[in-house]
Amino acid sequence: MQSAVHLKSAHSSSLAYIVGGLLTLMSAVGILLTLILGLLVTPKDAVEGNVFRIFYVHVGTAWNAYAAFFVLFVASVLYLWRGRPVWDRVARIAAEIGLLFTTIVLITGSIWGRPVWGVWWTWDARLTTTLVLWFMDLAYLLLRAYTADEGRAPRYAAIVGIITFIDVPIVQFSVSWWRTLHPQADVLAPGHLAPSMLIALLVSVFAFTILGVALFVQRLRLETVRDDLRELRQRAEELE
Amino acid sequence: MATSHVDSPPALSTQMIAGAALQQWWALLQAEIRSAWRGRETPVTMVVFSLLIVLIFSFAFDLHPNPPGDVLSGVLWTAIIFGGMLGFQRAFPVAGDRGELEGLLVSPVNRSALLFAKVGINVILMCAMELIVLPIGALLFNAPLWKPLILASFFVGTLGFSTLGTLFSALSAEARARELLLPLLLLPISVPLIIASVEEVSQSLVAQPPALSHPWLQLACAYTGLFFFITLAVADNVFDR
Structure with missing residues (x-):
């Protein structure tokens, strides 16, 4: 039995x-x-000196944050399409990991900004977009926390997950139109970094x-x- | 309801379904308007709340009778957005309601028509609120708000924000403490629309020769259109079990 x-x-x-x-x-x-x-x-970096070194952590976590949000998007789509609970779970875990990495990105960026820009924070396009993304992800996780894992709630969460992902490029676009103070990151251009x-x-x-x-x-x-x-x-x- | 056989696809063309959905939408919207008119507490609260926000801002920033256009635009939009949010929270039934929505869902009513009737009543409530708040704002701050372009920007922003608000109010309907959750979901997602609406109004207020192109108004229209489409696409997912 x-x-x-x-x-x-x-x-x-x-x-x-x-x-x-x-x-x-x-x-x-x-x-x-x-x-x-x-x-x-x-x-040492020729311009920024030792401060530059935080960049290694910053970029490593930023890439992962993007990857996590992409997984959130794909898993949400698959959940709406197939309805298997495992996709719902994958989406939720991806959102948690995304929140963790985005938090690290914001903190390391802020620490870097203080000596280089002279301020902890500036309302530049990329920073604002990342902050908005952080808030959206937090809201997604709060929605998950305040709803049960059955009934219509996971489907609602999946829709929110998809909208979050679609919204990121639009926020970036509207914000950069609005606030253009900041030089674009071009560190991956050839010859920019020492081997x-x-x-x-x-x-x-x-x-x-x-x-x-x-x-x-x-x-x-x-x-x-x-x-x-x-x-x-x-x-x-x-x-x- | 005029038609009750929407669910039998072979006999109906797309055109007939769309026509039936429009009829249902109109009937549902009328029902929403009657219901809002009977319990007037929602519109009254929205108006008073947004007027209070204008008042608080005028103290917080010590606004003299002629504030700069960008400040005024921000103040008015903030008042409208927060006042509107009060309305969205009432769009979907809370525990203890008489089960009107559940009753409707038993019938084969078109789900998009149902959701857009909620969008419609939210647009009407917000516009009614603005009809009172904007003239008072214009009066208090000597602002020339009565230009077609400014009114158009307010309308497009209101349409977009109502659509977003209704959609997210539906998506948070299953949550505990939903009225606490709605602003957290709605405000970040509305950032592009808020930026575009505030900028368009502020530029129309500031620019002496009127601007020739209106990228902000275009952005607000595009964003509103996008969420119109998303709302239409997810309506079945919102209501069905």
Whole structure:
């Protein structure tokens, strides 16, 4: 009779455990390497000096924030289309990771801005857009927090997720039309970065990407285990 | 309702469905207007609230009778946006209502017609509010608001903001503490529309020879159109289980 309980985590548990642990370890090594390269190996920036070094973390996390929002978008579309709960879960986790990385992007950017621009914050297009995106993502997660995971709520959340993603380029466009103070970032143009800087940047992007994937895998595993726990509790209540 | 066989597709052409949907929309909008007229507390609260915002701003910024155009535009739009938000919160039923919406959803009424009837009543409520707030604003601050272009900007912005507000009010309808959540969802998504509306009004107020092209008005129109389309596209998802 007890065998009727179907534990999803039992099947995937050991593999997810190993993969998640491995990815976490890899990202830790990668971030350590980024710090060593960024702080010790690369030269000072000709204009900005040592402040420039925060750039490695800034770009690495920014790329991941974009990637997370893209996953949020794709998973939301798939959920509306297919209706499988796993896409809803993927969307939610992507939004959480997106919020984490966007927060780091805003903070590191602000720390960089203080010595270089002389202010912690300026209402420039890219900054404003990122802040608006941060607010939208926060609102999405609050919507998830204030609604149940059943009924129409996940579908509503998926629509909000899609609109959030579509809205980002429009906000960027309208804001840059409105406030054009700020030189465009062109660090990836050839000849702009010293070779060691480029290597540090690539290592950083790679390390933070692995971190994002690791967080994703661990978070998905946690959700699966939680589902199982809920099912077991229900089962226990039925047996009592 | 004039037609009740909307759900039998083979017999009906697209044109007939669209015609039936328009008829239903008109009937539902009339019902919304009657309902808003009976319980007048929503429009009255919206007007008083937005007037209070104008008042608070005039103290907060110590506005003299002739504030610069960009400040005035910002003040008026802020008052309209926050006043409008009070209306959106009432667009969808809360617990303890008499189940009018659930009753309607049992019938095969066109879902887009239902959602756009809500958009319609929100546009009407906001316009009614502006009809009182804008003249008072013009009076208090000596502002020449009665130019066709300024009125057009206010109307386009109102149309867009009502559409967004109705859509997000529907999307947050399942949430606890929904009236707290709505501004958090609605305001960031409205940023392009708010920028465009404020800029258009402010430029019309400031520019001495009237500007020849109106990129901000175009942006407001495009954004409104986009969310019109999105609202139309998701209407079935909003109401169906």
